[in-house]
Amino acid sequence: GIQVEQSPPDLILQEGANSTLRCNFSDSVNNLQWFHQNPWGQLINLFYIPSGTKQNGRLSATTVATERYSLLYISSSQTTDSGVYFCAVERTGGFKTIFGAGTRLFVKA
Amino acid sequence: DTGVSQDPRHKITKRGQNVTFRCDPISEHNRLYWYRQTLGQGPEFLTYFQNEAQLEKSRLLSDRFSAERPKGSFSTLEIQRTEQGDSAMYLCASSKAEVGELFFGEGSRLTVL
Numbered sequence: 001g002i003q004v005e006q007s008p009p010d011l012i013l014q015e016g017a018n019s020t021l022r023c024n025f026s027d028s029v030n031n032l033q034w035f036h037q038n039p040w041g042q043l044i045n046l047f048y049i050p051s052g053t054k055q056n057g058r059l060s061a062t063t064v065a066t067e068r069y070s071l072l073y074i075s076s077s078q079t080t081d082s083g084v085y086f087c088a089v090e091r092t093g094g095f096k097t098i099f100g101a102g103t104r105l106f107v108k109a
Numbered sequence: 110d111t112g113v114s115q116d117p118r119h120k121i122t123k124r125g126q127n128v129t130f131r132c133d134p135i136s137e138h139n140r141l142y143w144y145r146q147t148l149g150q151g152p153e154f155l156t157y158f159q160n161e162a163q164l165e166k167s168r169l170l171s172d173r174f175s176a177e178r179p180k181g182s183f184s185t186l187e188i189q190r191t192e193q194g195d196s197a198m199y200l201c202a203s204s205k206a207e208v209g210e211l212f213f214g215e216g217s218r219l220t221v222l
Contacts, residue, residue, distance in 0.1 A: 045211075095157055095164060096154045096165060097142070098154065099144075099151035099153075
């Protein structure tokens with residue numbers, strides 16, 4: 001099946017710093033999503049981005065489908081950005097969405 | 110639009126008991142998914158419905174697990190003869206077939222003593 005690798009696995013930032021999270025996938029995909037899992041376990045949709053670039057406030061994402069990777073940019077990080085960020089993909093021709101292992105982000109005040 | 114809702118949010122049970130979780134998807138979504146997440150891991154796919162048809166089941170879903178989606182609306186996930194290894198967060202998601210963007214509920218956390 002498709003493999004999804006996220007890096008780095010853990011990240012500690014000072015409030016106000018910028019960061020880039022990466023997601024590599026091993027096969028062509030129909031869909032790609034980025035989620036933020038809050039401390040209560042809820043998965044919050046950040047971006048639905050099978051290709052191209054999107055921005056939402058301090059967050060932006062870019063997916064280069066031909067090169068099988070996606071990047072999530074966090075600018076001017078805040079303590080509320082802490083949590084786990086997941087990349088999830090649906091392989092072309094498939095129906096199930098597969099998650100990476102996540103990047104655990106801690107933003108220090 | 111009330112989002113995906115799951116019930117119960119928390120369940121503590123003794124080993125060997127049966128438990129059932131319910132998921133109500135977003136009303137216009139025809140796809141429904143169940144995932145399981147253990148501490149420190151990403152969500153793992155369990156099963157998927159399009160309308161009332163269960164189209165795929167993971168090998169993670171042993172014979173003790175069964176899922177249904179009668180009439181293509183809400184879904185239930187039942188675990189029979191629970192084991193301590195079943196302790197996890199059970200997540201439900203829904204999507205429109207044409208778009209594929211998943212929306213998750215808040216999850217049902219199971220603890221098996």
